[in-house]
Amino acid sequence: MGVYIYGRDAEELFKNAALAFSAIVKGRGVRQLKPSTEKEIVLESPSLETLLFLWLSEFLYLYDTSSLLPVEVREIKIFEKEGFSIRGRVAFGKLSGTPDVYIKAITMHQIKIEKRKGRLRARVVLDL
Numbered sequence: 001m002g003v004y005i006y007g008r009d010a011e012e013l014f015k016n017a018a019l020a021f022s023a024i025v026k027g028r029g030v031r032q033l034k035p036s037t038e039k040e041i042v043l044e045s046p047s048l049e050t051l052l053f054l055w056l057s058e059f060l061y062l063y064d065t066s067s068l069l070p071v072e073v074r075e076i077k078i079f080e081k082e083g084f085s086i087r088g089r090v091a092f093g094k095l096s097g098t099p100d101v102y103i104k105a106i107t108m109h110q111i112k113i114e115k116r117k118g119r120l121r122a123r124v125v126l127d128l
Contacts, residue, residue: 001101002110005122010048010078013113013120014055018070018090021059024126025069027100033093035071044085049111051084052122056106063103068092101128 005020007013026033041058045051062068075089105127113122 001126001128003124003126005124007120007122010113010120011076013122014052014078014086014088015073015076017052017056017122017124018059018073018088021056021103022069022071024101025063025099025103026095033069033071033095035091036094037068038074038089038091041088041090042086044083046083048078048084048113049122050108051078051086052113052124053106053108053111055086055088056124060103060106062092063095063099067095069095103128 003020003024005013005017007016041055043051043054043058045054059070069092070090071093072091073088074091077087079085103126107125107127109125111124113120
């Protein structure tokens with residue numbers, strides 16, 4: 001499954017990516033999840049695309065191990081210095097029951113972040 005994610009800047013793009021991940025997994029039939037825990041996520045990468053891959057992979061890991069889905073990105077900062085790094089504070093809710101869609105993996109296949117019409121657009125392919 002290929003998805004496009006948009007944002008005015010890198011921080012908004014990554015925030016929207018977290019919320020898109022949650023929306024895909026929980027589907028339309030699940031009401032809004034309530035935040036039950038908060039985690040700080042810190043990652044580093046040589047490229048912005050790889051950083052997005054790692055960011056989404058962290059959410060997949062937390063869902064697979066604890067049924068946690070991102071509900072709100074409360075704080076996010078992306079730094080560029082000899083590569084890229086991200087520090088985010090994310091609220092998570094626990095999904096009970098079966099997910100609408102099960103994501104097996106976030107892939108690097110065709111991952112791309114580009115500036116289009118004054119905003120950033122990311123393309124990410126998910127293995128379902």
